[in-house]
Amino acid sequence: MTASGPGVPRRTAVAIFLCFAFAYFFSALVRAVVATLAPTFSAELGLSAADLGLLAGAYFLGFACMQLPLGSALDRFGAKRVLLAFLGVAVIGCVLFAQARDFLALTAARALIGVGVGACLMAPMTSFRHSFTPMMQMRATSWMLMTGSLGMVASTLPVQWLLPHFGWRGLFWLLAAFFVLAMLAIAKIVPRDVPEAKREASRTLSVLAGYGEVIRHRTFIRLMPMGFFHFGGLVALQALWIGPWLSSVCGWTPSEAATGLFTVNVGMLLAFLTWGVLVPRLYARGWTAQHLIARCVPLSLVLLVAVLALGARATALAWTIFCVASTVVALAQPAVGHAFRPELAGRALSAYNLVLFAGIFVLQWIIGGLIDLLSAAGWSVVSAFRSAFAVLGVGCLLSYLWFLWFDDMPVLTRPIDTHGRTGDNLPPCQES
Secondary structure (H helix, E strand, O other), X not given: OOOOOOOOOHHHHHHHHHHHHHHHHXXXXXXXXXXXXXXXXXXXXXXXXXXXXXXXXXXXXXXXXOXXXXXXXXXXXXXXXXXXXXXXXXHHHHHHHXXXXXXXXXXXXXHHHHHHOOOOOHHHHHHHHHHOOHHHHHHHHHHHHHHHHHHHHHOOHHHHHHHHHHHHHHHHHHHHHHHHHHHHHHHHHOOOOOOHHHHHHHHOOOHHHHHHHHHHOHHHHHXXXXXXXXXXXXXXXHHHHHHHHHHHHOOOOHHHHHHHHHHHHHHHHHHHHHHHHHHHHHHHOOOOHHHHHHHHHHHHHHHHHHHHHHHHHOOHHHHHHHHHHHHHHHHHHHHHHHOOOHHHHHHHHXXXXXXXXXXXXXXXXXXXHHHHHHHHOOOOHHHHHHHHHHHHHHHHHHHHHHHHHOOOOOOOOOOOOOOOOOOOOOOHHHOO
């Protein structure tokens, strides 16, 4: 990072980023680990595809349920205090998951983990909104997502290697310990990032009034369907369903599927790293998040069609190319955050994250349910997976058409200048 907000020295900004990234790394690992552990859970507990979808999705349900109160808390109390409180819940959730003895207990514990890590990205993004320039917010967010991809990489082959030594219960005890370390680092290094004056200003705005302004904003309305279907669908595939595709459709062993997921997540890690480097330069040349989304999303849609057409020949490489092409939709998240004044940033980001994770939960469960339903109706494995994934593709296409329909929206249509303003047509609520 080469720049930061007023009053934040570069060294301090880097230290803050690393503390946040450490926590987010493990939140992403625990989010995606069910894809790697799916064969183990299926063999030990006899779980169906729908059960796996529900177990994986319970994390996102717990995560989504906390986003609205999280946004209000971030605006009122600041990123540090809120993140520490939430991580304490994540520690409890990991301990309960490690001790669970049946599917119901596993699902409840996983939902609690989702609640606990619900602030691991929103707290940093809210902090960045107060401390960094708009272009640096895009870069820092891209690199946070890169850190998340690194965590998802760690959830594949490294977890597969550790499994014989620790078992899946031991892995969750280790995760609990790492979350405790993250809490200690954040408590020691990260300052309170919301000035008292801004906190007081936030208290004068009721929670409902704040979210009412957020959900009525044209930027939020324009990007909401894409967050639900395309961004949510991307994570639903990456965090769960690509693994079963590789094992059930392609016939790969659990070890081979873990290696395939490793490839997918490395590809996404490199994609987010590249976005972090390129975004400031692209913005300086007039390429905003909306411009990039409008031009790059069609490629990802075409690639999804190609992957489904390949069927059993669509191995990890094909899925990696699709996922990398789809990472452009992640640029919508910081764009939403910057569309609002700082005292509403936490609510705006959390409201959009609610849409995203609601999409992940719903899509993971629906895909699993469709696979089970079609398989029970006599469809082949390949046809069942193809059809379930095609439903996701239709949702992605419709969300893109909605996005284009709002093309005349006068929000972020000009490059952000060095003072953080987006042009003469910037609405008042976007002023920093």
